[in-house]
Amino acid sequence: MAIVEAKSISKIYGGKKGIEHKAIDHLSMNIEAGEFVGVMGPSGSGKTTLLNLLSTIDRLSAGFLTINGSDITKLSKEKLATFRRKEMGFIFQDFNLLDTLTIAENIMLPLTLDGRKVKEMETKLAHISNTLGIDGILRNRTYEVSGGQLQRAAIARAMIHEPSIIFADEPTGNLDSKSSKQVMEALTGLNTEQHATTLMVTHDPFAASFCERILFIKDGKIFNELHKGDQRQNFFQDILNVQSMLGGDTDDLQTIRL
Amino acid sequence: MTFKQFAFNNVKRNARQYMSYFFSCMFSVSVFFIYAVIMFHPEIDGHEFRQTVQRGIAAVEIIIFSFSFLFVMYSTGAFIKSRKKEYGLLMTLGISKGQLNRLLILENTIIGCVSIVAGLLIGTLFANVFIMGFSNMIDIDGSLGFAIAPKAVLLTVVSYFVMFELNTLAITWTMRTNAVVDLFRGAKAAKRVPKFSWILSIIGLGLVITAYSLAWTADLLSIFPRMFPILLLIIPGTYLLFTQSSVALINLLRRNKSIYFRQTNLLTISDLYYKLKDHSRLLFFVTILSAVAFTASGVLFGAYQSAKTEAEALVAQDVSLLSKGEEHIANMDDEVSTFKQQLEQKGIDYQSLAMERTQAKIHHMDQDIWVDLLSVSNYKQLQKLNGNTVDIDVSNDEMVVMLPRYLTPGEEEFANELTVTSENVEETFTVQTMDTIVNQNTHNRYTIVVSDEMYQHYASVQEPNEQYRYVAFSIHNWSSHAEAIYDSTHMIDREIVTGIDTQAQIYLTLKNSLSFALFFGLFISVLFFLAAGSILYFKMYQDLDNDVSRYRSLYRIGLTVKEMKKIATKQVAYLFFIPFSVAVIHASFAFKALQNMLTSSVFMPSLLLISCYLAIYAIYFFFIRGLYIRKLKEVM
Ligand SMILES: Nc1ncnc2c1ncn2[C@@H]1O[C@H](COP(=O)(O)OP(=O)(O)OP(=O)(O)O)[C@@H](O)[C@H]1O
Numbered sequence A: 001m002a003i004v005e006a007k008s009i010s011k012i013y014g015g016k017k018g019i020e021h022k023a024i025d026h027l028s029m030n031i032e033a034g035e036f037v038g039v040m041g042p043s044g045s046g047k048t049t050l051l052n053l054l055s056t057i058d059r060l061s062a063g064f065l066t067i068n069g070s071d072i073t074k075l076s077k078e079k080l081a082t083f084r085r086k087e088m089g090f091i092f093q094d095f096n097l098l099d100t101l102t103i104a105e106n107i108m109l110p111l112t113l114d115g116r117k118v119k120e121m122e123t124k125l126a127h128i129s130n131t132l133g134i135d136g137i138l139r140n141r142t143y144e145v146s147g148g149q150l151q152r153a154a155i156a157r158a159m160i161h162e163p164s165i166i167f168a169d170e171p172t173g174n175l176d177s178k179s180s181k182q183v184m185e186a187l188t189g190l191n192t193e194q195h196a197t198t199l200m201v202t203h204d205p206f207a208a209s210f211c212e213r214i215l216f217i218k219d220g221k222i223f224n225e226l227h228k229g230d231q232r233q234n235f236f237q238d239i240l241n242v243q244s245m246l247g248g249d250t251d252d253l254q255t256i257r258l
Numbered sequence B: 001m002t003f004k005q006f007a008f009n010n011v012k013r014n015a016r017q018y019m020s021y022f023f024s025c026m027f028s029v030s031v032f033f034i035y036a037v038i039m040f041h042p043e044i045d046g047h048e049f050r051q052t053v054q055r056g057i058a059a060v061e062i063i064i065f066s067f068s069f070l071f072v073m074y075s076t077g078a079f080i081k082s083r084k085k086e087y088g089l090l091m092t093l094g095i096s097k098g099q100l101n102r103l104l105i106l107e108n109t110i111i112g113c114v115s116i117v118a119g120l121l122i123g124t125l126f127a128n129v130f131i132m133g134f135s136n137m138i139d140i141d142g143s144l145g146f147a148i149a150p151k152a153v154l155l156t157v158v159s160y161f162v163m164f165e166l167n168t169l170a171i172t173w174t175m176r177t178n179a180v181v182d183l184f185r186g187a188k189a190a191k192r193v194p195k196f197s198w199i200l201s202i203i204g205l206g207l208v209i210t211a212y213s214l215a216w217t218a219d220l221l222s223i224f225p226r227m228f229p230i231l232l233l234i235i236p237g238t239y240l241l242f243t244q245s246s247v248a249l250i251n252l253l254r255r256n257k258s259i260y261f262r263q264t265n266l267l268t269i270s271d272l273y274y275k276l277k278d279h280s281r282l283l284f285f286v287t288i289l290s291a292v293a294f295t296a297s298g299v300l301f302g303a304y305q306s307a308k309t310e311a312e313a314l315v316a317q318d319v320s321l322l323s324k325g326e327e328h329i330a331n332m333d334d335e336v337s338t339f340k341q342q343l344e345q346k347g348i349d350y351q352s353l354a355m356e357r358t359q360a361k362i363h364h365m366d367q368d369i370w371v372d373l374l375s376v377s378n379y380k381q382l383q384k385l386n387g388n389t390v391d392i393d394v395s396n397d398e399m400v401v402m403l404p405r406y407l408t409p410g411e412e413e414f415a416n417e418l419t420v421t422s423e424n425v426e427e428t429f430t431v432q433t434m435d436t437i438v439n440q441n442t443h444n445r446y447t448i449v450v451s452d453e454m455y456q457h458y459a460s461v462q463e464p465n466e467q468y469r470y471v472a473f474s475i476h477n478w479s480s481h482a483e484a485i486y487d488s489t490h491m492i493d494r495e496i497v498t499g500i501d502t503q504a505q506i507y508l509t510l511k512n513s514l515s516f517a518l519f520f521g522l523f524i525s526v527l528f529f530l531a532a533g534s535i536l537y538f539k540m541y542q543d544l545d546n547d548v549s550r551y552r553s554l555y556r557i558g559l560t561v562k563e564m565k566k567i568a569t570k571q572v573a574y575l576f577f578i579p580f581s582v583a584v585i586h587a588s589f590a591f592k593a594l595q596n597m598l599t600s601s602v603f604m605p606s607l608l609l610i611s612c613y614l615a616i617y618a619i620y621f622f623f624i625r626g627l628y629i630r631k632l633k634e635v636m
């Protein structure tokens, strides 16, 4: 079953006064349930824009988009927000945890907004934090824990309400290699064990090598698609090859550190 | 781009942040200017009131100025703090300390000059209205003309310019001590968990409650010695209430999981937890300012409104004339008819009643004192004149002592039986007391009602100079003729009529002195009040950048605009109405203390006044909530 079905979607910035800019250009793609899909591409190619469109944060300029069977182009802004909070989980490069809340409160936030019972929230919190190995920091504040821990807390927040899909925009962008690895392992773990459908945008070939399938985009169009074979090492090499083919992003080429 | 252009563009680009700061400065400049215009008004300069009026206004000017000074200092400080990051960036890019200081001074000078000019313009616009109001208030014949003395302009420009510059220098001086790193951290430093102490919270509450009980039980005699202790308790009490008790309260709320984790409460309460602590000193300041404003204007307005009732309570008959001794009484009729003629000429309806009283002696509070006697049938006639129905009977062995309105302690405690003596007559009566219905006179402290028979008994033995003649007037709707009545009493010869008492005179004195106080008091209060509002507004704007990014991330994870509005409305409402409510409660106890001293009820006037403030505040609230929500909506 396809969780996300995008048919020929476009996003045009500017217009009216300024010059029009097609950030996404008639792009079509599907994401199946339980898939772990990566999106890569040079800077300015439209990765973030694509993620924002698929996650209903941004409005489509043209095209059709169904998520979990509902046509979201017809929903009002208000309905979209409630839809997002039920059906989606978000992970951002800069964590986006609220510093006025404890880690535990941050994780429970989606359930709280949904009006769930305190008991239920606490059980779910205990379960997810255990899975992600962050039980020890639940009572802490956001400034008291490391970046890797913050990102895992953010993953917990994205997962706790069992959304149909998780969107991650450069989740390892602010992390060192050790924390990156922890975070990616957490994400793949959730993907394999709990069948959490995930779409991740990244620059980092190492992080991307955890995905099952990678879409490369350039100038708002799909340029290439890679599937993971049996060997992660080979997959990683393939990613590097496509990246150098795409050009423009050479400074993102990294040495192997598997 | 020259350096000056850079500074100018900086102001222009930061217009939003500068706006509230600018408006507040402009507002205080224009208020200051308006008072200066009145103070230096050429026609007041020549008026008999000149000295008092000018002294009053000068006092107001000093208050406004020192207040603006504090306000500008606070605002500039807060403003600079919110931009520390920008300065840090400029410094890493290689701007020198001297250049940064010059940038700050230039920026602030630009703002200062613009707000002075704008303030003068706004002030000029409103000066006319104020001049008219003022001439009405102090009863100058004909209105004052519209004139703005150059001195007024000069005073405003010079004092505010000096103030802005001093402030800027103070700011640049504090900046000097900060390292670049500190600048970078600026206001963005991680928020620490608010701390509070239970002991201090309870002490705060205790101080406030003690002050309340002192105010609640105060009366005319105890209010003055208590005033200072009350202030000494209420100010630190309020401070602790905001810095400690409010945080403690929210902490309790946070522990109640079923409330705390109910939908948007989690966001509202947790954010408020920080905001209340961050803003506690500000909220305290705003509360005290508002409480002072409410109390001052409420007390003045209440007293002003109750002038009529107070006059009626102090003076029982609308007008009374009293002569003592046979020879004066013989000439009294002429004087009385002169007075009556005056009233008739002025078209004032009246009823009058003349009666005799006689003098006797009693023993009270360990000494012999003179009293005067009134027969019960005369008493009944007086009551009828005052418009009251009475059914009292005084038998031959009874007497009723009429007590004056203000008594020193012990005065009202009469023995159960008293002996009244006059010449060779000496009778003992059982004693009752009641509130007086005749006007006080300078000769005797008490008037005593006895039976007609007993009165005759004493009157028959009186010496010629122990005889009194009392003429009481009842004037329909006296307060609207107060001045005419008061003027008419000037025609009476005071040698012959020794006791002239009118409600009109008391009423006019109260009104006049209070209207002055009210004029100055209300405007200072309104100024304080508006300043309190501006400070809140300013603070909200400062937080906006932080809040915008907060709501941006919340929107992404699915917070609806409706929920954002709900949270934002609640938070703005708490920040606005918590200080307001505390100030109202503070003021209510002050009103209660005032009530203890007055006969008339101050409840309605104070309610009216608070409602006006509430209305202004509500408009303010909706305005700021609108701005705030609109800003947040931009990112959603
Ligand atoms: N709000 C906007 N208004 C106008 N143009 C925009 C807007 N957001 C993005 N763009 C443009 O759309 C294009 C795609 O931007 P996008 O942020 O999706 O790129 P990206 O692939 O995420 O880049 P990066 O790897 O640097 O994050 C860019 O050329 C960008 O300039």
Ligand SMILES: [Mg+2]
Pocket (backbone or CB within 6 Å): A047, A048, A049
């Ligand atoms: Mg991006």
